[in-house]
Amino acid sequence: LAEGRLTAASRTLAGLSPVDVIDVLERLGRRDRAVLYRLLPKDVALEVFEGLDPVLQGELVHALQDDEVARLFMDLDPDDRVPLLDELPAKVAHRLLRGLPQHERDMTSAVLGYPQRSIGRRMSPEYATTSPGTTVGDTLQRIRLRLDDAETIYTVPVVDHSRRLVGVVSLRDVLRASPGDTIESVMNEPFAVLATADAELAARECADRKLLALPVTDNESRLVGILTVDDALSILEEAESEDAARSGGAEPLRRPYLATPITAVVRARVVWLLALAVGASLTVQVLGVFEETLERMVVLSLFVPLLIGTGGNTGNQAATTITRALALDDVRPRDVLRVLGREVRVGLLLGTLLGALGLAVVGLLYGTDIGLVVGLTLVAVCTLAASVGGVMPIVARKLRVDPAVFSNPFITTFIDATGLIVYFLIARAVLGI
Amino acid sequence: LAEGRLTAASRTLAGLSPVDVIDVLERLGRRDRAVLYRLLPKDVALEVFEGLDPVLQGELVHALQDDEVARLFMDLDPDDRVPLLDELPAKVAHRLLRGLPQHERDMTSAVLGYPQRSIGRRMSPEYATTSPGTTVGDTLQRIRLRLDDAETIYTVPVVDHSRRLVGVVSLRDVLRASPGDTIESVMNEPFAVLATADAELAARECADRKLLALPVTDNESRLVGILTVDDALSILEEAESEDAARSGGAEPLRRPYLATPITAVVRARVVWLLALAVGASLTVQVLGVFEETLERMVVLSLFVPLLIGTGGNTGNQAATTITRALALDDVRPRDVLRVLGREVRVGLLLGTLLGALGLAVVGLLYGTDIGLVVGLTLVAVCTLAASVGGVMPIVARKLRVDPAVFSNPFITTFIDATGLIVYFLIARAVLGI
Missing domain, CATH: 3.10.580.10 (CBS-domain)
Known part of the structure; x- marks a missing residue:
C-alpha cells in the first residue's frame, strides 16, 4: 500500500472475509484506511463499515463523498446509526438524518432520544412481535x-x-x-x-x-x-x-490501539499521570517531615520502595478483585461491611506471613531492631492496603463513579503516603529516635 | 436462615427465578448454600445447579446423597458434565460416568478427551445437521x-x-x-x-x-x-x-468473591505477593549500593516514592493497554517492534511533559540542581517504563504465558529497581558526587 500498489491491494482484499478486512483496516493509519476502504466492493463495504468502531466510522465519513455517505447511512440499521451520529459534527448529523425517509428517520430519532450510556441508545427498534391470542x-x-x-x-x-x-x-x-x-x-x-x-x-x-x-x-x-x-x-x-x-490508570482509547494516533494515546494517559503525580507529591512531604529521622538512620530509606511496593500490591489485589466482583454483580454496594471484614482478615493474614519473613530476613542482615520495624510495618501496611483496596471500589460505585477510576493507581498513591507515615512512626517507637 | 427458619426460607425461594436463586446461593457460605439448595423444588434445582460455578457444583455434590447426584448428573448436558467432573475426586467421577447410559457416556467421554482449556471441552456434542443435497x-x-x-x-x-x-x-x-x-x-x-x-x-x-x-x-x-x-x-x-x-497481581478465585473462604483468598494472593517482595528486595540492594550518595544528600531520598511511583504508573498504563489489545486481537505478537516504537514515543512525550513540570516545581522548592535531577529522571523513567510495559505482555504471549501474569505488578517491580539506578546515576552526574 505504501508503494501505491492499489490494484494488488484490491485483489488481496477481494480474497478476505469482512471480519478479516476489518482486522486489516484497524491496523492502519487514518489515511491508508480511507484509501483501502474505497477499494472494497460495494456489498462488502457496508458489512465492513458496520463492523468498525464508531470513531473510525466517523473518520471514514469525512473521507467519503456526500452521496456515498448518504447511501451508506441509509443502509445502516437504526441502532448502528446512532453511535455514528454521536461521532459526527452536529451539522453533518442533521443533514444525514434529514436525508432519511420518514419511517427510518422516526426509528433513528426514537433511539437518539434516550440518554447517553442507556440501553435505549443501543437497542434495535426493529423486531417481530405477536400477541397472546394469536395462534x-x-x-x-x-x-x-x-x-x-x-x-x-x-x-x-x-x-x-x-x-x-x-x-x-x-x-x-x-x-x-x-x-x-x-x-x-x-x-x-x-x-x-x-x-x-x-x-x-x-x-x-x-x-x-x-x-x-x-x-x-x-x-x-x-x-x-x-x-x-x-x-x-x-x-x-x-x-x-x-x-x-x-x-491501569488511563482513559479508554475508544478505538483499536494501532489505529490510535500517538497524541491520542498521550492524551488518554497524561491527565491521570499528572493527577497521580500530584497525589504522589504527598510522599515527598511525608518524607520531608521525617527528614531528620532519615538523616539519623539512612538505612531506613533502603526499605521505602519495598514497603510501599508491597502495600501497593496488596491494595491492588483487593481493589481488582472487588472491582471485578462489582462488575459481575457478585458483590453489591450494600455488602461494604462484609467486604471490609473479609479484607481486614485477609490483609492481617497476608501481613503476618510477609511480616514474619521480613523480620527474619531483614533481622539477620540489618539487625533485630530494623527487622522488627520492617516486620511490624508489613503487618500494618498489608492490613491497611487490603481494607482500603477492598472498600474503595464500593465507595466509588456509591458515588456513581466508575469503580475502576478509583482503584489501582489511586490506591497505590494513597497507600504510599499513609504507609510511609506508619513506617516512620513504628521506626521512631521501636528505635527510640 | 441463620435462625433456622427453613419454611420461611423455602417460601421466599419459591418466589424467585432461577437466576435470582443463583445470586442468593453465590453470596452464602458453603454449608448454608447446601441447606438452601436442598429446599429447592426439583425442576428449579436442575436449572440452578447448571448456573452455578463448577467449583460450587463440586461442593454441592459432596453434600447431596448418591442417588440425588446420579439423577442430577444424568440430567445435565454433556458439555456441563465435563467441568463438574474436573472438580470431583477421580473415584466419584468414575462412578458417575459409569452410571450413565451408553449413548450419554459416549458423548461425555468425547468431550472429556480434549485437552484442558481447549474448546473441545466446552463445546456441545448435541446439534442438528443437514447435508447439501437435502431440501x-x-x-x-x-x-x-x-x-x-x-x-x-x-x-x-x-x-x-x-x-x-x-x-x-x-x-x-x-x-x-x-x-x-x-x-x-x-x-x-x-x-x-x-x-x-x-x-x-x-x-x-x-x-x-x-x-x-x-x-x-x-x-x-x-x-x-x-x-x-x-x-x-x-x-x-x-x-x-x-x-x-x-x-492486579493475584491468582483468579474461580468462584464468586463472597462464596470464597478467606483462606482461599489469601492463598490466591500470597504467592504473588511473596514473588513480588523477592523482586522488590532488588530495590533494597540498589539503594544499598548508593547508600553513600544518600548519606551525603538525604534530600534525594524524598523523591524516591514519587519517581518510582510515576514510573510504575506509566508502565502500568502501557501494559494494561497492550494486554487488552492482545486479548481483543487488536495487537499480535509480530507487532512487537511497532508497539515498541509507539511506546517509546509516548513515553518520551509523557516524560517530557512531567519532567518539565518536575523541573519547575522541584527546582523552585529545592534548588535548580535537584530540580534538574528529578526532571531528567522523569524523562528517562517514563520512556523506559512505557517501552517495558508495552513490550512485556507481548513477550509473555510469545513465551506462552498469560500476558496478564507479566504485566502490572511485575512491571512495577522491575521499574522500581531500574528507575532507582537511573535516578542515582543522573544525580551523581548532575550533582557531581
Whole structure:
C-alpha cells in the first residue's frame, strides 16, 4: 500500500472475509484506511463499515463523498446509526438524518432520544412481535414477514393491544407447538429492561440469563426495542476495555490501539499521570517531615520502595478483585461491611506471613531492631492496603463513579503516603529516635 | 436462615427465578448454600445447579446423597458434565460416568478427551445437521426432530457423507427459502474452529463474528461439536476475570468473591505477593549500593516514592493497554517492534511533559540542581517504563504465558529497581558526587 500498489491491494482484499478486512483496516493509519476502504466492493463495504468502531466510522465519513455517505447511512440499521451520529459534527448529523425517509428517520430519532450510556441508545427498534391470542401458525406467518428486517426472529416478544409486554416466546417453542395452539399457552414470563437503564447492566443481564435477546420497555412496560446478544457482547467488550484502561490508570482509547494516533494515546494517559503525580507529591512531604529521622538512620530509606511496593500490591489485589466482583454483580454496594471484614482478615493474614519473613530476613542482615520495624510495618501496611483496596471500589460505585477510576493507581498513591507515615512512626517507637 | 427458619426460607425461594436463586446461593457460605439448595423444588434445582460455578457444583455434590447426584448428573448436558467432573475426586467421577447410559457416556467421554482449556471441552456434542443435497423442507423436518435435545437449532451445520463440514445455514435462511430448494443453494461458507483450539480464542472468534453458534471440527474438518454464543460468553467472562485478577497481581478465585473462604483468598494472593517482595528486595540492594550518595544528600531520598511511583504508573498504563489489545486481537505478537516504537514515543512525550513540570516545581522548592535531577529522571523513567510495559505482555504471549501474569505488578517491580539506578546515576552526574 505504501508503494501505491492499489490494484494488488484490491485483489488481496477481494480474497478476505469482512471480519478479516476489518482486522486489516484497524491496523492502519487514518489515511491508508480511507484509501483501502474505497477499494472494497460495494456489498462488502457496508458489512465492513458496520463492523468498525464508531470513531473510525466517523473518520471514514469525512473521507467519503456526500452521496456515498448518504447511501451508506441509509443502509445502516437504526441502532448502528446512532453511535455514528454521536461521532459526527452536529451539522453533518442533521443533514444525514434529514436525508432519511420518514419511517427510518422516526426509528433513528426514537433511539437518539434516550440518554447517553442507556440501553435505549443501543437497542434495535426493529423486531417481530405477536400477541397472546394469536395462534402459533399465524405467528410463524408474521415471523416469516419480518425475516429481512427484524434484528432477530429467534426471540419474539408478546405484546397486548396497548403494546405492553406480556410474554416472550422463542422460535423453538413456536416450532414445537401445534399450529392451532395460542401463543398464550406456549409463551414464557417476560424478562425485560427499561430503555433508560444503564447499557452495561442491561447487557450483563442478557449475558447472565443466557438470553439470545432481551426486550426493552418504557416506564409503562410498553415494548420499545430489543437488545440482541451480539450487541450485548459488544457493549460488555467496550465496558471491559474501559475497566481495563482505568484500572491501569488511563482513559479508554475508544478505538483499536494501532489505529490510535500517538497524541491520542498521550492524551488518554497524561491527565491521570499528572493527577497521580500530584497525589504522589504527598510522599515527598511525608518524607520531608521525617527528614531528620532519615538523616539519623539512612538505612531506613533502603526499605521505602519495598514497603510501599508491597502495600501497593496488596491494595491492588483487593481493589481488582472487588472491582471485578462489582462488575459481575457478585458483590453489591450494600455488602461494604462484609467486604471490609473479609479484607481486614485477609490483609492481617497476608501481613503476618510477609511480616514474619521480613523480620527474619531483614533481622539477620540489618539487625533485630530494623527487622522488627520492617516486620511490624508489613503487618500494618498489608492490613491497611487490603481494607482500603477492598472498600474503595464500593465507595466509588456509591458515588456513581466508575469503580475502576478509583482503584489501582489511586490506591497505590494513597497507600504510599499513609504507609510511609506508619513506617516512620513504628521506626521512631521501636528505635527510640 | 441463620435462625433456622427453613419454611420461611423455602417460601421466599419459591418466589424467585432461577437466576435470582443463583445470586442468593453465590453470596452464602458453603454449608448454608447446601441447606438452601436442598429446599429447592426439583425442576428449579436442575436449572440452578447448571448456573452455578463448577467449583460450587463440586461442593454441592459432596453434600447431596448418591442417588440425588446420579439423577442430577444424568440430567445435565454433556458439555456441563465435563467441568463438574474436573472438580470431583477421580473415584466419584468414575462412578458417575459409569452410571450413565451408553449413548450419554459416549458423548461425555468425547468431550472429556480434549485437552484442558481447549474448546473441545466446552463445546456441545448435541446439534442438528443437514447435508447439501437435502431440501429446505426436509431440513426443517430434521430440525423439528432435534427441538428438545440440540443445543441450538438456529444455526445448522451442513456436512457431507463423511461428516466433513461444508457449510452453515441459519434457521432464518431456511425459513426464507422455498421448501423445494436444496440446502446447497442457501448455505453459507462455514467458519469453524478446531476442537483443540484454545477455548478463549474460539469464544472470541464467535463474539467478533457475531455468530450465534460456531461449528467445531477435528483435524480432518469433520464436525465434532458446536459452540453456542451463551457458552462463548461464559468462557470470555471467565477469561476476563482471570486477566483482571492477574493484572492486579493475584491468582483468579474461580468462584464468586463472597462464596470464597478467606483462606482461599489469601492463598490466591500470597504467592504473588511473596514473588513480588523477592523482586522488590532488588530495590533494597540498589539503594544499598548508593547508600553513600544518600548519606551525603538525604534530600534525594524524598523523591524516591514519587519517581518510582510515576514510573510504575506509566508502565502500568502501557501494559494494561497492550494486554487488552492482545486479548481483543487488536495487537499480535509480530507487532512487537511497532508497539515498541509507539511506546517509546509516548513515553518520551509523557516524560517530557512531567519532567518539565518536575523541573519547575522541584527546582523552585529545592534548588535548580535537584530540580534538574528529578526532571531528567522523569524523562528517562517514563520512556523506559512505557517501552517495558508495552513490550512485556507481548513477550509473555510469545513465551506462552498469560500476558496478564507479566504485566502490572511485575512491571512495577522491575521499574522500581531500574528507575532507582537511573535516578542515582543522573544525580551523581548532575550533582557531581
